[in-house]
Amino acid sequence: MNYSLLQSLGWSNLYLQQLSLTELESLDESSGLFRITAIHRNRILAIGECGEVSLICTEQFQPVSAFLAIGDWVLADAANEYYRIVKILEPKNRLQRRVAGKAKVIAANLDYLWIVTSANEDFNRNRLQRFLALAHEFSIEPVIILSKMDLAAELEGYLQQLQGLNVAGVHAISLHDATSLIQLQSYDLAGNSIALVGSSGVGKSSLINHLLGVGQAVAEIRADDGKGKHTTTHREMFFSKNGLAIIDTPGIRELQLVDSQQGIEQTFSLILSLSEKCKFSNCQHQQDLGCAVIAALQSGELQQSELTNYQKLIREDAFQQRQLLGAHAQREHDRKFVKMIENHQKEKW
Ligand SMILES: Nc1nc2c(ncn2[C@@H]2O[C@H](COP(=O)(O)OP(=O)(O)OP(=O)(O)O)[C@@H](O)[C@H]2O)c(=O)[nH]1
Ligand SMILES: [Mg+2]
Ligand SMILES: [Zn+2]
Structure with missing residues (x-):
């Protein structure tokens, strides 16, 4: 295996660590390491030591979109003019x-x-x-x-x-x-x-x-x-x-985030560091009683539009999280709620 060539395609030790001894041995014979460059309806293209190849994806990794993305690294076995994906390496992101x-x-x-x-x-x-x-x-x-x-x-x-x-x-x-x-x-x-x-x-x-x-x-x-x-x-x-x-990538009209609270907080790091200075740890930044965020708005350190956008994204994220809870979690929640009411009623009587 020519690892320096693979490195120039983005390969690193992070992926190497995921290969077993047997897999490493197979590399010199029947299989190769490839990086996915395009995913079409009926063919997957990838690049490796020997240049561009076509890959086949077995049942195990279907539907393809659930398993594979452009930029992924895979281990694949030679199969006639194709290579068959045998392992998808855990990506760094x-x-x-x-x-x-x-x-x-x-x-x-x-x-x-x-x-x-x-x-x-x-x-x-x-x-x-x-x-x-x-x-x-x-x-x-x-x-x-x-x-x-x-x-x-x-x-x-x-x-x-x-x-x-x-x-x-x-x-x-x-x-x-x-x-x-x-x-x-x-x-x-x-x-x-x-x-x-x-x-x-x-x-x-x-x-x-x-x-x-x-x-x-x-x-x-x-x-x-x-x-x-x-x-x-x-x-x-x-x-x-x-x-x-x-x-x-094709143009994105409207970007919807997935489970992104941490990403939002990192984006608005000023608001996060200000909130840490609020007098109350659960401060909602709505009353100026010891609120560092409101103080920063008043001093001009923070723009109102910035705070509004932050709150909008956090609300949207929380809303999506609730939707993600799904029917099962919702039922679980309802069940607990009913139980709580029952207990409450028992106590009352
Ligand atoms: N004046 C000017 N026009 C540019 C510049 N860069 C790109 N364009 C023009 O903008 C138009 C759109 O460019 P694309 O590169 O196709 O835009 P895109 O972001 O790939 O668009 P999608 O593929 O639809 O997401 C083309 O007509 C380009 O010639 C620039 O620096 N200045
Ligand atoms: Mg384009
Ligand atoms: Zn506050």
Whole structure:
């Protein structure tokens, strides 16, 4: 096995540790290690030591979407012109969002989430914070890419709104300004994995095209929507000349989080540290009696819009948690409630 080659695709000891002795031995003969690059209805593509291969997924890992995501590492056995997946290695992270009430994986084993927003009407700080909570929840470093800065009449206003966000980096770029793109080179390293997310049309695929270098066929992954626009219809992983793994994703209209309290708290770290200074540990930040959050609102340290957005996301998360409790838990809850009423009545009599 050529591990240094695998490392350039994102492989690390974290995955190696999960292989048994027998599995390690099989690597030199009939099987290989692969990273998933695309999942289509009837074929799964992956990349390994010998280049790109097609994988087959047995019953054991069906439905595929429940087991496998782009970016996952698998052990697979040679089977004619295909490889058959025998083991899916536990990922270091698996980025998920909620779609129609169900958790849906965006990608696995990421180092950075590039949250792309354009410097025009798409820009929305509250929405960005939602994406930040997503990254923080899954321990992926969030980076904000402010795209199309050539279209912004006044860039300063956007940059100001990006201040104070808990992110690993903020980069204002334009594809028409080569020098603005130089700052992204520090990410462009073999072994790094990045997924790009954001609204449709903000320039994710165009930026990927730039990183891949001229002549790469990103157009292949897009469908013409008839309006002369090319919109990405499915997720796929590409590799830059330097070996950076980049995942393109279709535009997200509305991001719904999955079980994200911790991610939300990390996103709004100022509010969290302020709450720790409130006089009462269960302070709801509604009365100024010893409330550090209200004091910060009054002093201007904290913006009301920031607190409102935080409370909205926390409420939404709590609501979804209750829904997740499901019918069984609800019944359990009802049963206990009835019992409590009965006991109460007994006591009364
Ligand atoms: N002016 C300007 N236009 C840009 C820039 N980057 C991308 N565009 C244009 O924006 C449009 C949308 O770009 P895409 O890269 O397809 O956007 P996307 O985010 O991949 O969109 P979806 O695939 O639908 O999610 C294209 O017409 C690009 O040429 C930029 O820096 N400046
Ligand atoms: Mg696209
Ligand atoms: Zn308080």
